[in-house]
Amino acid sequence: MTTDGTDGSDGTDDASDGSDEPTVPIVCEECDTQTRVPLSKLADQLDRHNETRHGGKDVAGVEPGIADRIADLAAEDMGLLDGE
Numbered sequence: 001m002t003t004d005g006t007d008g009s010d011g012t013d014d015a016s017d018g019s020d021e022p023t024v025p026i027v028c029e030e031c032d033t034q035t036r037v038p039l040s041k042l043a044d045q046l047d048r049h050n051e052t053r054h055g056g057k058d059v060a061g062v063e064p065g066i067a068d069r070i071a072d073l074a075a076e077d078m079g080l081l082d083g084e
């Protein structure tokens, strides 16, 4: 039983599991795509998508209806809603 991290996966890039960080759905109507990204990477992912796909235009965005909850998620992420 050796756990040498030879593949270098340290959970920094692929946050599909092993993380309790809230994720936020990003939608892009022009690309017809939807992606869930960790809250901490939301702005980064949005920027990158719009930069690389749409020349910096603000096309992709948080899924409508979810934006209201971002504030809650952010608060939770900061431990403001720690109700345990």
Ligand SMILES: [Zn+2]
Residues within 6 Å of the ligand: 028, 029, 030, 031, 032, 049, 053, 054, 059, 060
């Ligand atoms: Zn797009």
